[in-house]
Amino acid sequence: MSELMIERNPEPYNAEPVPGALIERFLTPQNLFYVRSHGPVPDLPADHRIEVGGISVGECSISIAELKARFPVRTVTAVLQCAGNRRTDLQQVGKTSGDPWDIGAIGNAEWTGVRLADLLNAVGASDASNLFVCFTGADEVDVEGEVAPFGVSIAMTKARAPDVLLAWAMNGEPLASEHGAPLRLVVPGYAGVRSAKWLTRIEVKDTPSEAPIQAHDYKLFPADVTSETADWTQGLTINAMPLNAAICSPGSGESLPAGKVRIKGYAVAYERGVSRVEVSLNGGRDWRQVDFSDDPDGQWSWQRWSLDAELPKGRQHLVVRAFDDAGQGQPELPDTMWNFAGYLCTAWHHVHVLVE
DSSP, rough: OOTTTEEEEETTTEEOOOOHHHHHSSSSSSSGSSSEEEOOOOOOOOEEEEEEEEETTEEEEEHHHHHHHHHHHEEEEEEEEEEEHHHHHTTTTSSOOSSOOSSSEEEOOOEEEEEHHHHHTTTOOOOOTEEEEEEEEEEEETTTTTEEEEEEEEEEHHHTTOOOEEEETTEEEOOOOGGGOOOOEETTTBGGGSSSSEEEEEEESSSOOOSSSHHHSSSOTTOHHHHHTTOTTTTTTOOOOEEEEEEEEEEETTOOSSSEEEEEEEEEGGGGEEEEOOOOOOTTSSSOOOOOOOOSSSSSSEEEEEEEEESSSEEEEEEEEEEEEOOOBBSOOGGGGGTTTTTOOOSOEEEEEOOO
16 A cells, blocks of 8 residues: 555555645645545456346447447446445534544546447447436445345436546556456446446346435435434435535645645536636635646646645634535534434544644
8 A cells, every 4th residue: 555545444445645635736646635445355357247237228248348349348437435425524523433534535537438329329329318327336235234236226318427537547558457447337427326336237127226326325315314213215315416625735633834725626526527626724714716737628627726824823724615616615513414323524624733
């Protein structure tokens, strides 16, 4: 493991990069891309075949070589983010389940593969909006004591979006084992859990996947619901990810010399786009607008930002908040969004530093 990665769980292995390293580049290198494993990492051969079937689809299988030969190759730049990113902020409000992710369960990469829609068309799948496309991975997952293959689904309408890919490369390199080699799904704008890794089967169904990770996990509940009282049929399935922003440098608890400091971080809003990011140097009383470091072409990337500021001696309280193209901003307090699973923390991000 790289010294720039923070291990959050040894088995299954889950890790995120240290915040400062996370935003050094617009594209996150594979070795600094967060790893979210739900079970042991499978070892599949390069000529592995993926089964395809379901409603109005004749059973068949296809290899990566056949995908490359039959369909146009496409590259999409997109952020993937775990629904539990920034869970540590919610854990300051109350105990939650899940790994203690800080702000690094996110990364921005170029994904290369073929459109899922092209494969669906080739096998004669209907485009009816009431259908779902279900994905099975080679990894085994334990959800509440039930061990089963990883399985998730997305609605047919999203599955046919042009940027949803069956990908075999990341930043121009073959996928690493921990990132889904030899083939994974990439669903831009959705929680990372929907971008199934180590694909073994694609199936068209008239219901969402019944796999435990889809049916009994990654759902959002109100604050008064606990893991013991949760009715999993009533939880909000987490798909589209919300507006978010974080300070990556300086890090919380860091000691700095007095004088000029460059404050840096990321913001992401997916389809709506980030319109403005503001930083407060005094705990949220006054705000200054930042400069963006990138001008991404696509709609799915993050935007890195920076602000040069003079910090006086003493303990300083830095805060960031972002706004999307609809003028919607982040909520002020994590208290307003606490949930027992620790999902979707989008409150203002706070960093405390000591200036000497």
